[in-house]
Structures are given as C-alpha cells and as structure tokens.
Amino acid sequence: MPPDRNDLPTSADVFSGAQNIAGTIHRTPLIRSQQLDRLSGANVWFKCEHMQKVGAFKARGAANALSRLPEGTVAVATHSSGNHGAALAWAAAARGLPCTVVMPETAPRAKRAAVEGYGAVIVPCGPSLAERESTLQAVVRQTGAHVVPPYDDSRIIAGQGTVALEIVQQCREQGFTPDVILAPVGGGGLLAGIGLAMAALAPDMLVIGAEPAGADDAQRSLRGGVHITGQKPQTIADGLRTTLGRRNYTVIRRTVRDIVTVSENGIVRAMRLLWTRTKQLVEPSAAVGFAAVLEHGARFRNKHIAIVLTGGNLDLDRVSGLLATVGE
Amino acid sequence: MPPDRNDLPTSADVFSGAQNIAGTIHRTPLIRSQQLDRLSGANVWFKCEHMQKVGAFKARGAANALSRLPEGTVAVATHSSGNHGAALAWAAAARGLPCTVVMPETAPRAKRAAVEGYGAVIVPCGPSLAERESTLQAVVRQTGAHVVPPYDDSRIIAGQGTVALEIVQQCREQGFTPDVILAPVGGGGLLAGIGLAMAALAPDMLVIGAEPAGADDAQRSLRGGVHITGQKPQTIADGLRTTLGRRNYTVIRRTVRDIVTVSENGIVRAMRLLWTRTKQLVEPSAAVGFAAVLEHGARFRNKHIAIVLTGGNLDLDRVSGLLATVGE
Numbered sequence: 001m002p003p004d005r006n007d008l009p010t011s012a013d014v015f016s017g018a019q020n021i022a023g024t025i026h027r028t029p030l031i032r033s034q035q036l037d038r039l040s041g042a043n044v045w046f047k048c049e050h051m052q053k054v055g056a057f058k059a060r061g062a063a064n065a066l067s068r069l070p071e072g073t074v075a076v077a078t079h080s081s082g083n084h085g086a087a088l089a090w091a092a093a094a095r096g097l098p099c100t101v102v103m104p105e106t107a108p109r110a111k112r113a114a115v116e117g118y119g120a121v122i123v124p125c126g127p128s129l130a131e132r133e134s135t136l137q138a139v140v141r142q143t144g145a146h147v148v149p150p151y152d153d154s155r156i157i158a159g160q161g162t163v164a165l166e167i168v169q170q171c172r173e174q175g176f177t178p179d180v181i182l183a184p185v186g187g188g189g190l191l192a193g194i195g196l197a198m199a200a201l202a203p204d205m206l207v208i209g210a211e212p213a214g215a216d217d218a219q220r221s222l223r224g225g226v227h228i229t230g231q232k233p234q235t236i237a238d239g240l241r242t243t244l245g246r247r248n249y250t251v252i253r254r255t256v257r258d259i260v261t262v263s264e265n266g267i268v269r270a271m272r273l274l275w276t277r278t279k280q281l282v283e284p285s286a287a288v289g290f291a292a293v294l295e296h297g298a299r300f301r302n303k304h305i306a307i308v309l310t311g312g313n314l315d316l317d318r319v320s321g322l323l324a325t326v327g328e
Numbered sequence: 329m330p331p332d333r334n335d336l337p338t339s340a341d342v343f344s345g346a347q348n349i350a351g352t353i354h355r356t357p358l359i360r361s362q363q364l365d366r367l368s369g370a371n372v373w374f375k376c377e378h379m380q381k382v383g384a385f386k387a388r389g390a391a392n393a394l395s396r397l398p399e400g401t402v403a404v405a406t407h408s409s410g411n412h413g414a415a416l417a418w419a420a421a422a423r424g425l426p427c428t429v430v431m432p433e434t435a436p437r438a439k440r441a442a443v444e445g446y447g448a449v450i451v452p453c454g455p456s457l458a459e460r461e462s463t464l465q466a467v468v469r470q471t472g473a474h475v476v477p478p479y480d481d482s483r484i485i486a487g488q489g490t491v492a493l494e495i496v497q498q499c500r501e502q503g504f505t506p507d508v509i510l511a512p513v514g515g516g517g518l519l520a521g522i523g524l525a526m527a528a529l530a531p532d533m534l535v536i537g538a539e540p541a542g543a544d545d546a547q548r549s550l551r552g553g554v555h556i557t558g559q560k561p562q563t564i565a566d567g568l569r570t571t572l573g574r575r576n577y578t579v580i581r582r583t584v585r586d587i588v589t590v591s592e593n594g595i596v597r598a599m600r601l602l603w604t605r606t607k608q609l610v611e612p613s614a615a616v617g618f619a620a621v622l623e624h625g626a627r628f629r630n631k632h633i634a635i636v637l638t639g640g641n642l643d644l645d646r647v648s649g650l651l652a653t654v655g656e
Binding site for chain 2: 029031055278280281316
C-alpha cells in the first residue's frame, strides 16, 4: 500500500526509501578541497549531488515517489522550477509513464531542455506558487495524471533524505565525523529529509539549512514559529525560488537546528570558488551551503561540515554575466 | 641516487614513482556518464585528474621529480604553459625550495595566478619552444636552479605514468577491463608514462594518444618514424601547445599504438558536453581525449575506453566566448 500523502514522513520512510531507489540512483562522491578549507577556516566535505542522475538530488525523491504510485496510475504530473521536473520526467520515462511538467517561464533553458530530453510535456506558467498550482490543476483535469509534488510530499521528503544516509556512511569510510550537515532549503524536501535521517541515525549532528536572504521564508518560519507562505522570492538561486511546504515546515521544526541566510554576492562568490577550486560545475542554488560557511565564518570555524552540492544544471551562456557581478 | 636524466625511463620507474608520491597526491575519481556513452556509442570512463592537486595530472610528475633531486639542490626552475609550472611551484613550496617558472605570455591568467599563488617567481617569454628554453637558460645562469623540464625528463614521465596504475586498479574495482586508454599528447610526458605503465601491467590494452590537428607533431612523428620538432602549434588547447620531447618520442614509439587528431570545433564540443553532462569543469586540453572518441566514432564504437581528463584550469571569463564558437 502506498502511504497516505497527507501523513507526515518518518525516519523509517527514509531508510525504506533508500531500499526503494537502490540501483536506480548513483552513490555520488564526497569530496574535499584543502584550498577551500583554508579559505573558509572549516573542514568541509562536499556531497556531489550535481553528479546524481539528472544532475540533481531530485532524482532521489522522484525515484522514490514512482516506486510508490497508487495502483492504476496512468500518467504523472508536477510543477517545478526545473530539477524536480527533470527528475520526474526521467523516473516516469523509466516506467513508460507519460509525464507533464508545469514550469515557470523564468526557468533556465538548460532545465527546460532536460525535461524535454526525457520525453515529458512542458506546460508554461507564471513564477508564483499560486500560478504553478492552478496550472497544474488544469493539467490534472485534462489528463487524469497523478500529481507528484516537488517537495510537500512524504515520498519526496523521504527520497531526498536518503542523501544523508550516504553522507554518514561515506564520512565513516573517510574516517571523520561531521559536526554539521548543511543543505540549501527552498521547498524544504531535502532539508526535511536530512532532518529525519539524522534524527534516527546521528541525533548529535546539527542539521542546518541555508537559503538566500531574498527567499528567507524558511528561516522566518522556523525562527518565528509560524509557517510563512506569502513571500515573492528574489534570488539568482533559481532552484530555491519556492515556498516552504507544509509537511516540510512541520518536519523541519522538529529536526533542524537552524536556518541561516546568505547574500546574492555570497552565492556567486561561493559558486565561483567551487568552480575554480574543486572544478565542479554547480548551479547557483548548490553554492548556497558553502556561501553560508563563508558568510557565517565565526559560527562554523574549525567545524567538520558536510555540505550538499544540490545540482549542476545551469545556462552556460549566463555564466560570464554571473561572474562579472562580483569579484573573487 | 637519482637516475641519470639522460637515461630513458622504464616501466619500473613508474611503479617506484607511485611509491614516491603516495600520500602527496590524490587518488582521483573514475567516473562515467550514461548520456555520454549513448552520444559516443562507446563505454567511457573518465579519470578525473582535473581534481588532482593543482588541478592537473602534472602534480604527479612534479612530486616525483622533487623526490629525486640531485643532492645540494638549492632552487628549481622550469618553463611551462601553465600546469607544470603550478605543479612544480606547489611541489617546491612543500619542500621550502625557491622556484622560478618561465611562462609564455599567452598562458591563461588562471594558470599564472596558480603559479604565483604557490609562491613561485614568473619570468615571461615568447610562445615558441626556443624562446622558452633560452629564457630558462638565462634563469639558470642567474639563480643556479636545478631544471625540472615539463615533459622531456625520466622522473616526469614516470610520475605522470602513475595515473595509469590507478586507472587499471579502479577499473578492476568497478568490474570492467578497458580495451583502450586514451590520453592527450602535447610534450608527451603523460602519454609516454602511460605507455610504460601499460607495457608492464596490461600489454593487451591499447594506449592511444589524441592531439589537436593544429598541433599534430606527435602523430606525424609516430606515423612517419621521424621526430618532428619544428611545428608552430595553433590550438585552443593551451596545455598542448608544446612539442613532443625526445625521450617522450622514443618511449611513445615503443609503447603507444597510435595517435589521432581532433578539430578545434571537436575540442569545444567535447568540452561543452563534459561540462553539461558530467558537471566537470575541464579545460580545453582535457577534452581532447573525448573529442577523439566523438570524431573517430567508427574506430571506438562499443569499445571500453578510459580517458584521462587532464586538467581544469581555465579563464572563466573566456568561457562564453569559447562556447559561442560552436553549437552542441
């Protein structure tokens, strides 16, 4: 029986999620850079989810959700700023299911091309959550598709959380114990999943979220104790222009220690450092975790920190424009 | 006793080189991409030497050479278009030795910055081999430095060849046997080293070099049986604008099956595919091996191929200009 999507996910769902998706996804590398350690004053390990299937951790949640579809599902649909759409299209194609992705017109071309490349149909919409959801409802009425939401879904949260199980295992193999796991937060699927995993596996390890100051609804929700949903996000980190989900908020309140914010310049600087020092072509959203270490130096000094590099899908012709906006 | 530099290196020098540099260099990942397999019609593994110390395989040769310095060496010097200079500067700094690097004015700024970052002195010169060597001789007269040549040196060849030992080991771990090892050739240190390693370790495996058509002295030398030294190289692959060395030519004749050439468009296309599909920020020279698989499709179809991604040091602000020159 598939779990009731209105239920909250549990730590056990993360462990079973890892079983569901084993063999479907990559065990991505965990890497480090002495230069970035020196620059940041911390000991940083990077989990390379930009090397995951479809170039983002989102493959985990999509693969898990598609292993748990209601009987009789004939098609799937979602809304997504990019990587979840590509992940769902990829997972659906592997099962021969038609897939429709509602995408804001502001999504990077590389992400649109990926969704189309996996054979899904793209339906354009405006950038707000309300516009995404109303367009998605119209698609469902027309196609009868089963909706796999991008983050506010127990199967998705549990799937994304599997990355934390690998991080803990790989840290053990490399002989270190992280003090902190840092992950970007947009809709909160990844951060909630990591929170659940760590609550069961390593409750002493701090789980901390990082988000752009221009999309700080998760920080304000967590610190204020009230779920904020009305923000219009403004950030270069296109993967984080989403609003914290309801289930995600509830799980994060229980399992995540804090959420810190970073500046736009900080994101570009961190991205450039990751490119030039680790030679990893990560997208802006993926640089937010390391940007937090750089911008909140005192808090993270000398700590052992595992950071999730969440994705690597970006429009290369925008690269030099991005880099020109801020010095090293 | 350090070996006589006028001697040719042997397979045994590669094995002892691996001992000399163990713990100093990284064991870099060996990765693959289903998308690039589909696109190329081959089964391709990429050895990530752009993730090596100093961002290039050159760290191997430099570390090996500096473990074998003549007694009484007070300083080291070299000429280099970039990565060997950075590698020597890095290895010299680790031993507290002063280092001078003669660099052509056409070298990428990122590579100049790396050399300076490791504390070496840069002396500029013209781009030809004759200009490099005459400037280096002047440096030696002034400083008494011991010269560690960029490629025509037994210690360097043996050090670069250690990458092949790792490739064979990692392929075994991943349960496959390559038919071919493909590596770019400029001065020929890497290719000669790989040839020596494979001659001892896996003589059935084909070792094949790849070079830009605008710098095809190695192919013409190998195919014609006469060492060609007078070419003026023209290529975007700045790391391969060198002339095949004497020792390198001799070793390559004995151990390398063939050298193929690739077009400039082919290099940019391969580089773009590596960036977008594997998310690895490799420099133009590093894309030459995969460009060969794409441009010589029939020859490599369905083969199991290990390709060395040689480095990841490039000027990011040149990126969009490079990509604009050719479509995907």
